[in-house]
Amino acid sequence: MKLLKLAMSELKGELLQGDMGVELGALVYDSRKISPGCLFVCMKGANFDSHELLPALPGKGVAAVVIDREVETLPEGLTVYRADNARASLAALSAAYFGFPARKLLTIGVTGTKGKTTTTHMIRALLEAGGIPTGLIGTNGITVGKEHIATKNTTPESYEIQESFRKMADAGCKAVVMEVSSQGLMLHRTGSILFDYGVFMNIAPDHIGPNEHKSFEEYLFWKSQLFLQCKTGLINADDVHSLYIEKMATCEKLYRFGEKNPADFTLRSLSHTADPDFVGMSFDFAGAGRVVADVKVGMPGRFNAENALAALSVAVLSGVKDQVLRTGLKNIRVNGRMEIVKLHPYTVLVDYAHNAVSMEALLDALREYHPKRLVVVFGCGGNRAKERRTSMGEIGGKKADLSIITADNSRYEKVEDILADIRESIEKTGGAFIEIPDRREAIYYAVQKAEPGDMIAIIGKGHEDYQEICGVRTHFLDREVAEDALREMGE
Numbered sequence: 001m002k003l004l005k006l007a008m009s010e011l012k013g014e015l016l017q018g019d020m021g022v023e024l025g026a027l028v029y030d031s032r033k034i035s036p037g038c039l040f041v042c043m044k045g046a047n048f049d050s051h052e053l054l055p056a057l058p059g060k061g062v063a064a065v066v067i068d069r070e071v072e073t074l075p076e077g078l079t080v081y082r083a084d085n086a087r088a089s090l091a092a093l094s095a096a097y098f099g100f101p102a103r104k105l106l107t108i109g110v111t112g113t114k115g116k117t118t119t120t121h122m123i124r125a126l127l128e129a130g131g132i133p134t135g136l137i138g139t140n141g142i143t144v145g146k147e148h149i150a151t152k153n154t155t156p157e158s159y160e161i162q163e164s165f166r167k168m169a170d171a172g173c174k175a176v177v178m179e180v181s182s183q184g185l186m187l188h189r190t191g192s193i194l195f196d197y198g199v200f201m202n203i204a205p206d207h208i209g210p211n212e213h214k215s216f217e218e219y220l221f222w223k224s225q226l227f228l229q230c231k232t233g234l235i236n237a238d239d240v241h242s243l244y245i246e247k248m249a250t251c252e253k254l255y256r257f258g259e260k261n262p263a264d265f266t267l268r269s270l271s272h273t274a275d276p277d278f279v280g281m282s283f284d285f286a287g288a289g290r291v292v293a294d295v296k297v298g299m300p301g302r303f304n305a306e307n308a309l310a311a312l313s314v315a316v317l318s319g320v321k322d323q324v325l326r327t328g329l330k331n332i333r334v335n336g337r338m339e340i341v342k343l344h345p346y347t348v349l350v351d352y353a354h355n356a357v358s359m360e361a362l363l364d365a366l367r368e369y370h371p372k373r374l375v376v377v378f379g380c381g382g383n384r385a386k387e388r389r390t391s392m393g394e395i396g397g398k399k400a401d402l403s404i405i406t407a408d409n410s411r412y413e414k415v416e417d418i419l420a421d422i423r424e425s426i427e428k429t430g431g432a433f434i435e436i437p438d439r440r441e442a443i444y445y446a447v448q449k450a451e452p453g454d455m456i457a458i459i460g461k462g463h464e465d466y467q468e469i470c471g472v473r474t475h476f477l478d479r480e481v482a483e484d485a486l487r488e489m490g491e
């Protein structure tokens with residue numbers, strides 16, 4: 001394949017050596033996957049700069065390389081193309097290598113600090129119920145029909161994205177919905193995609209620190225960049241940063257969705273239900289010249305109504321019929337997101353809230369169900385920003401009737417040190433708390449001491465099926481542990 005030539009219109013840069021029309025085999029960006037005749041893309045990462053491998057590449061049979069910085073010597077026998085940005089080039093080359101599969105798919109990208117996973121699952125559920133087979137890419141992995149592939153990143157590397165698009169198109173998918181993280185945008189993992197729909201959910205301080213973003217301003221800027229690569233933008237009008245996103249956007253069409261501020265798509269008459277046969281919300285969805293009454297969403301929490309509103313807006317624009325809009329989310333389940341383990345006479349649920357924004361949203365949402373006591377079980381990850389410990393401690397202290405603080409993925413830090421940080425901030429609020437460092441014991445305690453009317457939220461790990469302590473991962477799933485505790489009680 002004359003890959004370089006094929007992708008040349010997209011690649012900004014110059015040929016330093018060799019032949020642009022050279023026949024190439026595979027496209028590779030990891031030296032551990034090199035095969036003879038391949039095109040290798042050199043990239044500087046957080047740990048390693050693969051430009052350093054250049055001298056060894058001809059010996060491994062590499063035919064051509066893309067680089068994006070000055071190098072001392074160019075090895076002989078190698079076609080060398082110097083691009084402006086190797087990551088953007090990898091995206092352009094990957095799209096070409098896999099035969100531009102996005103051209104065969106309706107492409108939808110969802111960004112936001114919170115709600116990406118839930119909203120993408122909701123969009124997929126609605127499109128599929130509306131007869132549009134849809135692939136999915138995000139934190140919970142890649143789904144192509146019944147096949148499920150685990151991913152390391154919320155937004156995988158561009159090569160993996162394009163490879164998945166190809167699989168989806170070949171498997172008969174007509175659409176793909178994916179989570180687009182700000183890192184994914186900044187590192188050009190979503191380069192060379194022109195999304196049909198881009199969705200902005202919200203933004204709050206997060207992902208700021210080493211190897212993520214330098215500042216909130218940088219984080220916001222990169223989030224906004226999705227709206228320079230989509231045809232239609234859908235913006236949450238209720239987010240305080242929506243105007244900035246709108247100002248940056250260059251989409252052909254821009255719609256707003258929201259409940260409080262003027263919007264093209266809105267919801268009315270929101271009601272919460274917690275019956276034995278249906279837990280979630282009902283509302284009327286209005287937009288695109290119609291009102292769809294009594295839409296059912298099978299996930300509790302006001303923020304899930306917001307996620308559903310975004311999903312319904314995309315679905316209605318994609319031609320999904322009213323009847324499907326009304327019922328398509330009734331039985332929605334998203335692994336580790338507001339997952340109900342027990343409903344009566346007290347409620348136990350597992351949720352992925354692992355920062356202050358989502359924890360606050362979750363506890364506020366649960367409060368709307370008027371629990372007798374709202375109990376939250378949580379910890380914080382080790383070797384990550386300490387700010388989460390302060391802010392989550394504060395939210396627990398202020399918003400829960402009892403916080404049970406415990407281990408999360410402590411990684412290489414001592415659990416006691418992490419708990420000390422959380423304790424310090426809870427104490428400032430005067431909120432009630434107890435410390436049970438062993439997570440299993442903490443969950444057992446919470447479940448076994450529950451009284452009728454209580455709501456017990458076990459948060460932070462959601463779908464994660466491991467716990468990482470001292471760098472060692474062992475199987476641990478909050479839902480399973482809660483079920484074990486209930487079983488021992490004969491429930």
Ligand SMILES: CC(=O)N[C@H]1[C@@H](OP(=O)(O)OP(=O)(O)OC[C@H]2O[C@@H](n3ccc(=O)[nH]c3=O)[C@H](O)[C@@H]2O)O[C@H](CO)[C@@H](O)[C@@H]1O[C@H](C)C(=O)N[C@@H](C)C(=O)N[C@H](CCC(=O)O)C(=O)O
Pocket residue numbers: 029030031032042043044045046047048049050152153154155156157181182183184207211212
């Ligand atoms: C900081 C960061 O973004 N790191 C990502 C990056 O890895 P890296 O920078 O560490 O790569 P590296 O090890 O330095 O290697 C650099 C280059 O050399 C190559 N290499 C490396 C070693 C070698 O022997 N040979 C070789 O060729 C690598 O393939 C790579 O091309 O590139 C990898 C492949 O794409 C990613 O998996 C990895 O994400 C790590 C796991 C990560 O934690 N990323 C976070 C910050 C992230 O991206 N998060 C977002 C946000 C999630 C959210 O919003 O919730 C996400 O989308 O997941």
Ligand SMILES: Nc1ncnc2c1ncn2[C@@H]1O[C@H](COP(=O)(O)OP(=O)(O)OP(=O)(O)O)[C@@H](O)[C@H]1O
Pocket residue numbers: 112113114115116117118119139154179201202303304306307336337338351352353354357358359361362462
């Ligand atoms: N729209 C929302 N606003 C605020 N909080 C939300 C929203 N949607 C979900 N949450 C909370 O955030 C948690 C994570 O939700 P979800 O996985 O859908 O978001 P995400 O953007 O994919 O998050 P992450 O980037 O951390 O994977 C949920 O378990 C819930 O507690």
